[in-house]
Amino acid sequence: MDPAQAMHPYEKLPLFGTGLILGLLMVAGHLLMLVKAAPVQTFLKRFPRNQQLGQVLMGLGLIWFWLLVASPGKGIFHALSMDFGDQFNAAKPILRIAVPVLIFALSIAIKEFLAVRALGLLGLMAAAPILEAHFQKWPTGHVLIPLWTYGMIIASLYFVGMPYLFRDAVSWATASASRWKTLSLAGLVYGAAVVACALLFWRGY
Incomplete structure (x- = not known):
């Protein structure tokens, strides 16, 4: 059998493409936080109690897991x-x-913070392909990927086990306009750095 055919799809993910998509998503998300601060803050404050969205996210996460054990x-x-x-x-x-x-x-039984728990589940599921794309690849700036991904894993574990911390984090982040702007700019800069590294250093990886 061709070794490439025996590889799991996660193992075939390129660092360049994965990093570029991840970086662009960071840039778009944090740019939206800057440009549309009020509606984004409103959405985040309501997100933990959004039962319908939580059911959708939980379904996506568990279906993803089901595909892994198929x-x-x-x-x-x-x-x-x-x-x-x-x-x-x-x-x-x-x-x-x-x-x-x-x-x-x-999706039916959990009434408290279902959306946050589901978000945590999706975060844990997403970590594997991202880390696999980075596995044994060490171009300039590669550390940006595992640094962000392990941060996501830690946050996701807390979202699943202690979901009220998401609400507390949102309350802290939205407590002042300057704090929100600082966090948004930091995320925007980080995303831009990932995109720049992908375009400049990660081609062919």
Whole structure:
């Protein structure tokens, strides 16, 4: 078998493309925070109690997980299937049944901060492909990717386990216009640095 065919899709992700997309998303998001500060702040303050959005995000996160434990094979529903080793592969059939049930149960049962918990779940799921794109690649500025990703992992763990901290963080960030502007500019600069490194140093990685 061609080694490239045996690779998981995560392992095929280029640092250049992943970094460029991530950087552009950072720039766009923080630019929106600067230009449309009031509506963005309103959205963030309401986000923790947005049950419908929480159900959508939770569904996306758990469906993503379901694709990882899907049986090996060809086609879109099997493309992300991961090999977890003999011991954990045996649990895949159980997980394939349990996860859809969990999607429904959690979306209905959890009333408090569902959106924040779901955001944390998505953050944890997104960390793997981003880190895989960076794995064993050390061009100039590469540290920007794991630095941001591990920060996202830590934040996501808190969002899942202590979701009220998201509300507290939003309250702190929006307490003054100068603080909000400073945070927005910092994120904008970081995103611009990622884009610049991707264009200047990460081509071919």
